[in-house]
Structures are given as C-alpha cells and as structure tokens.
Amino acid sequence: MEIIDWVILCGTLVFIVVYGVWKTKGSTNVDDYIRGGNEAKWSTIGLSVMATQASAITFLSTPGQAFHDGMGFVQFYFGLPLAMIIICMVFIPLYHKMKVYTAYEFLESRFDLKTRTLAAILFLIQRGLAAGITIFAPSIILSAVLGWDLKVLNIIIGTLVIIYTVSGGTKAVSVTQKQQMFIIMTGMFITFFFILSYLPEDISFSKALKIAGASDKLNILDFSFNTKSRYTFWSGITGGLFLFLSYFGTDQSQVQRYLSGKSIRESQLGLVFNGIFKIPMQFFILLIGVMVFVFYQYNPSPLNFNPSATETVLNSEFKEDYSILQKNQVELEEEKRIAQNKFSAALDLKEYTAVEEAKQHIKQINRKDSLNRVTAKTIIKKANKNTETNDKDYVFIHFILNNLPKGLIGLLLAVILSAAMSSTASELNALGTITALDLYKRNQTTDKTENHYVAASKWFTLLWGVIAILIACIANLFDNLIQLVNIIGSVFYGNVLGIFLLAFFFKYIKGNAVFFAAVLTQLIIFIIYYYSIHIYSSGEEKLGYLWLNFIGAALVIFIAFMFEIFGRLLKKPPLKT
CATH class of the missing domain: 1.20.120 (Four Helix Bundle (Hemerythrin (Met), subunit A))
Structure with a gap:
C-alpha cells in the first residue's frame, strides 16, 4: 500500500466516525436514542436496512463464492421480496400500533414475560456471535494478506464502531450507514469497470459472460428438489423466505432500523426499497466474482489464495x-x-x-x-x-491488492472496513437495546429516569462491543464466512419466527405452550444441525442449512399446538357419571 491508499483509508474511516458523532449528539431520552426520534425517511430506512445486512463478509466472501461456485448463491435471496411484502402487511403495522421499542415487547403483551425473555436471549446469543464474526471477517483476511496484527485489527474496527454507536444510538447508525453505502457501492462499481478494462482487448463484456458460462459459472437457477444442495430455487423461496421473515421481522438489528421511521408508510417504503434492490445488488457482487474468474483465465493465479x-x-x-x-x-x-x-x-x-x-x-x-x-x-x-x-474469502482481496491501481486499493479497503462497521454498529445497537429494555428495564422494581435508561443502553452497547471484539479474537474461519453467518442465523431464526407467527395468527395458543415448545424446538434444531455437520464433515451434507429455518418455524408451531391441546385436556374436569 502507498501513502495515498493510507490517506484514503484513514480519511474515510475518520469521516464516518466524526460524522456519526456530530450528527447525533444530544440524545437524552429513550425515544431519541432507541428509535431516533422517529424521524427517518424511507430512503434512510432502506439504505440502513441494506447496510445492516451487507457486512464486510458480503464484499469479501460473495465474489469468492462466485469465483469458485458461480452465480447459484443468488437463489439464497429469492424469498426476500415476498418476505418484505409480508412484513410490510403484518409486522410493521402491529409494531407501530403498539409503539414498541423492541420486537420482543410484543411477545409479552401476547404471551407472557418468560416468552419475551426467552426470545430476547435467543437473539442475544446468535446476534452476539454474529457481531464478533462481522468484526473478525475483514480482520482475519486483511491480517493474512497485509501482514497486519489480527488482534489489533479486531480492536481498531470494534473501537471505531463503539465510539459513534454508543454516542448517538439508532440515529448514529442510520445516518452513517447512508454514507457507508455510498462509499461501498462507488468502490464496487469502479472495481467492476477496472476488471473489464483488464481483460484482453478482443474480450467484450458479452464475450466475458460466454467465457464464464463455458465454465458453468452462470448457472443461476437450480429447480431440483435436492435437499443436499445448499442453494436451489426451492430452498431460496422456502428456507430463504423463513430466514428473511425471521431476520427482517424479528431480529432487533433490523427491526430497530424501521421502527425509527416517521410513519408506517415510510417504514414500509424503506423495506420495499430493500426488496426491490437487494437481489440486483447481490447479483452484481456475484457478477464481480465471475468477472474476477474470467480475469484469471488470462492471468496467473495462486494455487491457494490464502x-x-x-x-x-x-x-x-x-x-x-x-x-x-x-x-x-x-x-x-x-x-x-x-x-x-x-x-x-x-x-x-x-x-x-x-x-x-x-x-x-x-x-x-x-x-x-x-x-x-x-x-x-x-x-x-x-x-x-x-x-x-479454504480460500474463497481471499480471492477478491488478492485481486484488489495485486491488480488495482494506487488509491483505489485504499478505497476498496475502506469499503470492506466500512461494511464491517455498518453491520456491526446495527448489531451492537440492537444488542444494547435488547439488554437494556427487555432484560434490565423489564426486571426493575423501582422507577428510573429517562436519562438512566439512556445511560444503561450506552453501557450495555459498550459491553456488547467488548464482547464482540473478544469473540472476534478467538474466532476461526469456517468453510466460507458469508455461509457461517447465515448458518448461525438459520439455527436460531426459524424458532424465533415460529414464536412470532404463533403470536400473530394463532390466538388459541397461550404463553406456557409457546415457551416450552420453543425450548424443545431449539434443542431439536441443535441436534439436527449437529448431525448434519457430522455428515457433512465426512464428505456429504444431507440437509442444506436453509431448511433449518422452515423446520424450526414449523416445529415450534406444531409442538405448541400439541402442548396447548394436551394442557387443556388435562385441565378439563372429568365427566360426571
């Protein structure tokens, strides 16, 4: 890296932190700190939602995924537009009507405190792990490629995020994510055109696509009913649908983005924006990976990119x-x-x-x-x-560092770190909120001031930031980072989604049945996943992880029905003879 790369990289990161602190100073009450004063417009919500999901893992791992396996990964997102429609019609109106600060407040009003607490704890476990991975992802790769110290990188990224997230809360996360998405997409578009310019003169974009197609890199759709395959059309619109319903409908890191909307309409438009543009964005990032593959058909590449x-x-x-x-x-x-x-x-x-x-x-x-x-x-x-x-996560960064011109390398590294910061900020913001409101505040026996709960939210956000850094420092690469995050989500999300579906649509089911069904379901999902991994490690995967989302939701609904029916039968007095 040259001096200009360092200037661009450091300048971008400092700008994001300073801008976030400056634009959001003075949040003194819970409404401002947690919901951003309900001032966000649809464009801010849409970009913030996209930035929350598009972590550094997206921009590091996705091109490598396409380089090795082609465009089939895009099927993972096929259930997203339908999920956005359902959330806009069902989730958002209910959340706004009840004026909740967290998704799990709704569960207490519908069921009971223990169900709310269980769902909150499940969220804290899986999102706390994910927060560590979103810090670890760019750190492990940059440390290996650039020779930077891994733990120092983890601490730098985590600390930068903590500064403006603790300072400004939800509004800080949202306003900085708008800037981060602009930086990210600018860098990716510039890189795409540079890749095309590096191809031989007689290789047009159209011909490059045919070259990629000859190597089976453009096989986008798989309509087979093969449950062993991780990415098919059917797993995308079923397992993917349930995953995205869970993620956008019940995960506080996303719910908090659209709870800050000025109105129901602004929140709905923000999610519609995400539903329209998310698949094209992922398609474009995968296409960059395919073009990197074409580039290496004419240029030398290492046997292993790590x-x-x-x-x-x-x-x-x-x-x-x-x-x-x-x-x-x-x-x-x-x-x-x-x-x-x-x-x-x-x-x-x-x-x-x-x-x-x-x-x-x-x-x-x-x-x-x-x-x-x-x-x-x-x-x-x-x-x-x-x-x-496994070198999938190293393909794109290898191309960046060895082929892009001075200055652009700094911009692309800023893209990677900005993406890490944007996603981690949303996660820490949500983790602090859930801990402060769903666990700490809900179990207080005495009244506290608004300032007290704002301070508590900041301290819990700081605590989760430190935990995320610690998780990043002890994490290890697993297959492919973007898959790892989705696997962690799939293990927990289906169960949580099922709880919310019971709350929305099955008034017959009460709190006790839901609570014990959720506990049992989570244990069953752990067992299913354990044996799936055991089989996969021996060379064959019997069940793609996306199906865990559907199985988890279906299981908790079915088991809750059984518990409720048997519970009522036991309570029913015997017939008189």
Missing part, C-alpha cells in the same frame, strides 16, 4: 511437492489461455461445432485445475493441519 497457507507449506518439508505442483499449474494456465483464445475465435466465427469442442476442452482444463487446487490443500494440511485451506 497467502499464509502458501507461506506455511513453502516453509515446510513439503516445499518440493508444492513447488512441483506450482510448476504444473503454470503449464496448465498457459493451456487455459490457449483454450480460451480458441473459444473466443470460435465465437467470432459463429461455428457451433467449434464452439462446443472448445467449451468441452475448457471444462476438461477446469477439472485439472480443480484437482490441482484440491491437491494443494491436501499438501498444505500435511504441512500444518491447523492451517486454513
């Missing part, structure tokens, strides 16, 4: 084996370039037979390339079994 993994094996007794594999890869890349040129020429001549022959040759080379990379991972594991060999 530089620390490469360094580990080259400093081990397996150095010679890895070096031989690297030489084979160089020869294969030359063969790859020749094959791509033949494919391009066949496309220009519009000869169907030649195009198909060239495509089959490319697929054959891709199989060799995949085999080389699997072999590389095996050798790395032999060198050090604790080294992370």
Whole structure:
C-alpha cells in the first residue's frame, strides 16, 4: 500500500466516525436514542436496512463464492421480496400500533414475560456471535494478506464502531450507514469497470459472460428438489423466505432500523426499497466474482489464495511437492489461455461445432485445475493441519491488492472496513437495546429516569462491543464466512419466527405452550444441525442449512399446538357419571 491508499483509508474511516458523532449528539431520552426520534425517511430506512445486512463478509466472501461456485448463491435471496411484502402487511403495522421499542415487547403483551425473555436471549446469543464474526471477517483476511496484527485489527474496527454507536444510538447508525453505502457501492462499481478494462482487448463484456458460462459459472437457477444442495430455487423461496421473515421481522438489528421511521408508510417504503434492490445488488457482487474468474483465465493465479497457507507449506518439508505442483499449474494456465483464445475465435466465427469442442476442452482444463487446487490443500494440511485451506474469502482481496491501481486499493479497503462497521454498529445497537429494555428495564422494581435508561443502553452497547471484539479474537474461519453467518442465523431464526407467527395468527395458543415448545424446538434444531455437520464433515451434507429455518418455524408451531391441546385436556374436569 502507498501513502495515498493510507490517506484514503484513514480519511474515510475518520469521516464516518466524526460524522456519526456530530450528527447525533444530544440524545437524552429513550425515544431519541432507541428509535431516533422517529424521524427517518424511507430512503434512510432502506439504505440502513441494506447496510445492516451487507457486512464486510458480503464484499469479501460473495465474489469468492462466485469465483469458485458461480452465480447459484443468488437463489439464497429469492424469498426476500415476498418476505418484505409480508412484513410490510403484518409486522410493521402491529409494531407501530403498539409503539414498541423492541420486537420482543410484543411477545409479552401476547404471551407472557418468560416468552419475551426467552426470545430476547435467543437473539442475544446468535446476534452476539454474529457481531464478533462481522468484526473478525475483514480482520482475519486483511491480517493474512497485509501482514497486519489480527488482534489489533479486531480492536481498531470494534473501537471505531463503539465510539459513534454508543454516542448517538439508532440515529448514529442510520445516518452513517447512508454514507457507508455510498462509499461501498462507488468502490464496487469502479472495481467492476477496472476488471473489464483488464481483460484482453478482443474480450467484450458479452464475450466475458460466454467465457464464464463455458465454465458453468452462470448457472443461476437450480429447480431440483435436492435437499443436499445448499442453494436451489426451492430452498431460496422456502428456507430463504423463513430466514428473511425471521431476520427482517424479528431480529432487533433490523427491526430497530424501521421502527425509527416517521410513519408506517415510510417504514414500509424503506423495506420495499430493500426488496426491490437487494437481489440486483447481490447479483452484481456475484457478477464481480465471475468477472474476477474470467480475469484469471488470462492471468496467473495462486494455487491457494490464502497467502499464509502458501507461506506455511513453502516453509515446510513439503516445499518440493508444492513447488512441483506450482510448476504444473503454470503449464496448465498457459493451456487455459490457449483454450480460451480458441473459444473466443470460435465465437467470432459463429461455428457451433467449434464452439462446443472448445467449451468441452475448457471444462476438461477446469477439472485439472480443480484437482490441482484440491491437491494443494491436501499438501498444505500435511504441512500444518491447523492451517486454513479454504480460500474463497481471499480471492477478491488478492485481486484488489495485486491488480488495482494506487488509491483505489485504499478505497476498496475502506469499503470492506466500512461494511464491517455498518453491520456491526446495527448489531451492537440492537444488542444494547435488547439488554437494556427487555432484560434490565423489564426486571426493575423501582422507577428510573429517562436519562438512566439512556445511560444503561450506552453501557450495555459498550459491553456488547467488548464482547464482540473478544469473540472476534478467538474466532476461526469456517468453510466460507458469508455461509457461517447465515448458518448461525438459520439455527436460531426459524424458532424465533415460529414464536412470532404463533403470536400473530394463532390466538388459541397461550404463553406456557409457546415457551416450552420453543425450548424443545431449539434443542431439536441443535441436534439436527449437529448431525448434519457430522455428515457433512465426512464428505456429504444431507440437509442444506436453509431448511433449518422452515423446520424450526414449523416445529415450534406444531409442538405448541400439541402442548396447548394436551394442557387443556388435562385441565378439563372429568365427566360426571
């Protein structure tokens, strides 16, 4: 990195923190601090909702996901528009009518205090873990690529977020996220056009798409009913629907964004905005990853994009084996370039037979390339079994640091850290709010002042910030970071969503049945996930994690019905004879 990169990076981060503190100073009551004084317009809500979900993991992991596996991941979001419609019609009107500060207040009025507390605790567990991961994600990758100290990075990112989140609360999160989304999307668009400019002169964007298609990177839709596959059309509109209903409808980090709206209409328009633009945004980020793949068809790429993994094996007794594999890869890349040129020429001549022959040759080379990379991972594991060999999260940052011009590198690093800060800020804001209002305030036996609860919210936000930093410092990479966050959510969200669906639509069910059904459901989901992971680690995954959202919601509803029916039968007096 050059001086200009450091100036752009540091200047951007300092601007976000100072702007957030300056724009939101003086929040002295709970309404201002928690709901931002209900001043947010739909555009602010929409951007804030998008920024909350689009963490650094999105911009680091998603391109790498597309590089390795293609565009199929976009199916994960197919249930989102329908979820936005349901939340706009059901959740938002109820929340505004009751003038709640948190989603879980509604559960106490519908059921009882213990159900509210259970849902709040489930949220705190999963969102507390996620907050640590959103800090850890950029830190682990930047530390490996740039040589920065991992723990120092965790502390820097966490501290910057804590400063303006504790200072200004919900309004600080919302106003800074507008700036962060502008920085993020500007950086991603500039990067996309730079990638296209780096391709050979005769490779247009249209031809680049055909090259990607020849390697099966543009297979967007999978209509199979294969539950083993993580991403299909059906898992997206079912499991994805339930995940997004849970996330946007019951997760306080999102609910708090639209509870700050000036009116029901502004909140609804904000979510509609998210429903319309979220899928195109994710599609675009995946497309960047596909274009990076095309770029590396004409340019050399490492066997493993994680530089620390490469360094580990080259400093081990397996150095010679890895070096031989690297030489084979160089020869294969030359063969790859020749094959791509033949494919391009066949496309220009519009000869169907030649195009198909060239495509089959490319697929054959891709199989060799995949085999080389699997072999590389095996050798790395032999060198050090604790080294992370999964390099999906390192693909995009490798491209940025090795190919983009001075200045733009600083901007892209600012994009990654801004995304981490925006998502983490929402999470800490929500964690502090839930702890202060759903647990601390609700269990107070004496009246306290508004200032007291504002101070309590700030202290709890600070506490969760410290916890998130600690989690980041002890976290480990797991498969792919964007999948890890969604897996954590899927383990908890279905159960919580089921509780809310019972509250909205099943007036027959009472608090005791819901509480015990939720406890039992969570235990069952843990067991299902444990055995799914056990099977997956042996080479085959029997159940894609998205299905946990549907299973969790269906289970808690069914079990609550059973508990309620049996409970009423037990209470029913015996017939007189």
